[in-house]
Amino acid sequence: MGMKPRVKPSPRYDEALVERIRVALGPRPDVSERKMFGGLAFMLGGHMTCGVNGGDLMARVGPEQYGEALDEPDARPMDFTGRPLKGFVYVSGAIDDQRLATWVERCVRFTSSLPPK
Numbered sequence: 001m002g003m004k005p006r007v008k009p010s011p012r013y014d015e016a017l018v019e020r021i022r023v024a025l026g027p028r029p030d031v032s033e034r035k036m037f038g039g040l041a042f043m044l045g046g047h048m049t050c051g052v053n054g055g056d057l058m059a060r061v062g063p064e065q066y067g068e069a070l071d072e073p074d075a076r077p078m079d080f081t082g083r084p085l086k087g088f089v090y091v092s093g094a095i096d097d098q099r100l101a102t103w104v105e106r107c108v109r110f111t112s113s114l115p116p117k
Contacts, residue, residue, distance in 0.1 A: 004034070012053040013039040017093040023052060024104040032050070037080060044117025050107040053080065057091040059103050062110040069106070076098070 018040055025042060027030055032043045039053035051058040058078060060070040063086050069075050074092040077084035087110075090101050 008086065012054065014055045014093055017052050017055065017057065020097060021052065021104060022098055024101040025108070043110045044108060047111045047114050049111035050104055052093070053090070057100065057103060058093075059089050059091050060110060061087060061089060062107055062113075063087040063096050065106070065110065075102040091101055 020041060026043075030044055031049075033050075034041050034043055036048065036051065037053055037058065039051050039058065041048045041051035041058070043049065047060075048058075049060055059069065059075070066087050066089070069089045071076065072091070074095050075089040078088040078090045079085070081086070
């Protein structure tokens with residue numbers, strides 16, 4: 001009776017979407033990655049800017065752009081706690097690379113307006 005090999009648990013987020021976001025962000029020394037909200041978050045200046053949870057993009061657009069962001073066909077409230085987080089939306093990870101890059105830029109634009117932590 002041999003021991004069963006350990007099975008590495010699969011992450012609770014879409015690794016291919018993570019890689020697509022890395023490409024959209026480009027080489028930036030001010031971006032780091034952190035596990036957060038049950039997924040992976042991209043941090044800019046110490047603030048979460050975007051991330052992946054399951055197969056969705058977590059997009060931080062800010063409170064002023066929240067309503068406009070929700071008007072987009074691929075967005076919905078980010079409500080993993082049961083209550084929507086104002087200023088954050090989920091975006092379907094099935095969007096094409098150009099739409100993803102537009103969302104990531106929107107997140108970077110908002111997060112870049114915040115004071116560094």
